Amino acid sequence: xxxxxxxxxxxxxxxxxxxxxxxxxxxxxxxxxxxxxxxxxxxxxxxxxxxxxxxxxxxxxxxxxxxxxxxxxxxxxxxxxxxxxxxxxxxxxxxxxxxxxxxxxxxxxxxxxxxxxxxxxxxxxxxxxxxxxxxxxxxxxxxxxxxxxxxxxxxxxxxxxxxxxxxxxxxxxxxxxxxxxxxxx
Numbered sequence: 704x705x706x707x708x709x710x711x712x713x714x715x716x717x718x719x720x721x722x723x724x725x726x727x728x729x730x731x732x733x734x735x736x737x738x739x740x741x742x743x744x745x746x747x748x749x750x751x752x753x754x755x756x757x758x759x760x761x762x763x764x765x766x767x768x769x770x771x772x773x774x775x776x777x778x779x780x781x782x783x784x785x786x787x788x789x790x791x792x793x794x795x796x797x798x799x800x801x802x803x804x805x806x807x808x809x810x811x812x813x814x815x816x817x818x819x820x821x822x823x824x825x826x827x828x829x830x831x832x833x834x835x836x837x838x839x840x841x842x843x844x845x846x847x848x849x850x851x852x853x854x855x856x857x858x859x860x861x862x863x864x865x866x867x868x869x870x871x872x873x874x875x876x877x878x879x880x881x882x883x884x885x886x887x888x
Contacts (some may be wrong), residue, residue: 716760719886723752723866724771728778742864743780746832747871750825751804754879755886758808765800770772772797792847795839796832796860803828822876829868833861 712720730748754762755837768778768787777784779797787795803825812822841856 712760712763715853716756719756720760720764720767723761724767724778727768728751728771728776731778731780732782733779737867742867742870744862745780746829747798747875749800749828750872750875751879751882753804753807753825753828754821754875758804758811761804761807762801765804769797769800790843792840792843793836793860794843796836798839798857799832799835800828801834802831806831818876818880821880822872825872825875829872833864837861875877 727748729744730744730751733744735743749765752764756762756764767840772778772784773786773789775784775786788794806828807821807824810820810827814820816821837853837856837860840860841851842852843852845858
């Protein structure tokens, strides 16, 4: 077999991707019980992995995390796993997480790695997660329990998470670039 140039992903990058997928799982298991809706650090994990690995390897790490969960490893919040979680009422939020590194990559390509561009990319990705996840929730919930209004879906699935996600985003922006510097391959 002939070598055709640089390997697409180096062994060191593969290791970082695998470790990052596990870090996302650990973040998903960490629950902060605030009020009626518990919060996890899963979104923080998505943000950090994207900031530290960059958009492409961040995407690979998130896809690996989703694959690990799809095959039944208990990597999702509540130590759940399986394809049923991905196709359940909240599965749209999980699957849409792949948008975070993609929008991050687009923003940093357009505007460079300025902190505001990085933050805007992560924020736009999170917004797309909310949009896709809420549409998915309304369809999946409606199929099982009858139609749910957009206002109810937003009240249940989006509004309680806006401030926590902004806090996670700010924390990731504060820590991510520092961690990125010390973990360069």
